[in-house]
Amino acid sequence: FLLIIFALLSFNYLIFLLNIVRGIRIVKNDNSENDNKDFVSVIIPFRNEEENLLKNLASIESQSVPKTQYEIIYVNDNSDDNSVNILENAKSWSNVKIINSDLNLEERGHKKIALTKAIEEAKGEIIITTDADCIHGRDWLKTMINKFDDETAFVSGPVEFIEDETTFSKLQRLEFSSLILVGAGLIGIDEPIICNAANLGFRKSVFNLVSGYEGNLNLSSGDDEFLMQKIAKKTEYKIKFCFDDKAKSFTQPNSTIGEFFNQRKRWASKSLYYVKKSTTLKLVMIFLFYLGIIAQLILGLFYNQLFLLSFFFSMILKVITEYQIVQIDSKELFTPANIKIFFLAEFVHIPYIIISGFSGLFGNYEWKGRKIKR
Structure with a gap:
């Protein structure tokens, strides 16, 4: 038996x-691409990221998209290091905003609350989110926003760990890439489950239509996946994966096994609360x-x-x-x-x-x- x-x-x-x-073969063969001229808001929530913000800002300020087409919004999630001062001194153009998240430190949905405030202040119809410890190639933003057409509400993008010579970092890069690929394949077969907030985009109007992160603010994780799943369930809009290496966000792997498992525990904690x-x-x-x-x-x-x-x-x-x-x-x-x-x-x-x-x-x-x- x-x-x-x-x-x-x-x-x-x-x-x-x-x-x-x-599903992977479906998204690979999706050649739909538009010369999107919509104004875009790039949102980066951060908490105690003083070591990463300068590289992050430099990579986003140097995008090939015209500067008149996008703004950058950094939202401070109650940092207690020098992150805000570093950003204030480093920003080189007026379309970079720094705002503070207003929230009770006892609450759990800290990142979702921070993101919601930034989205409320965003001028763009297309919202692109990434993490403060990420860097991007020059064509990252253009490649992501060109996946949007009038029928598309959500685009998930690839994220890759930057490996060094250690076996641990090589294992992490492979494991993390496999998660991104599973997410891509599931989107390809119209069962969107997995995505990563380090590289995704959505329409502000559709975010408001599905009431944003409402319903899972009690969870510290899942701002990315719960939103994608809500859009898939409650609307007829398309969800896409951008299978293009120019669309990648790059980030550092965890430095210790303890950090690695702590991150994976956080990701696993949301699985019982998925929409379907x-x-x-x-x-x-x-x-x-x-x-x-x-x-x-x-x-x-x-x-x-x-x-x-x-x-x-x-x-x-x-x-x-x-x-x-x-x-x-x-x-x-x-x-x-x-x-x-x-x-x-x-x-x-x-x-x-x-x-x-x-x-x-x-x-x-x-x-x-x-x-x-x-």
């Missing part, structure tokens, strides 16, 4: 990954597949060797299909990882998913110096 359960979980995971492959419960069910089934792999290995070693066969079957299925996604279908967007890094990631991935999943649902975590309790 258990072998049948494990086989069904493996089959479900295979179908999920094949749909991701199909069928989405949560999909994620639960994937989580059970990973638990099943560990269970098969243990049962095969200590109970019945048939479970070892099913373990190897599940692993082969996982490795081959994920190789197709992260090493072949995505090479126009992300440089394929070293094959040793890929295989190491395949085995590290399993305990990492289980640990971060459980800790995100039941554990506390820290974000930007704030301790968030479940």
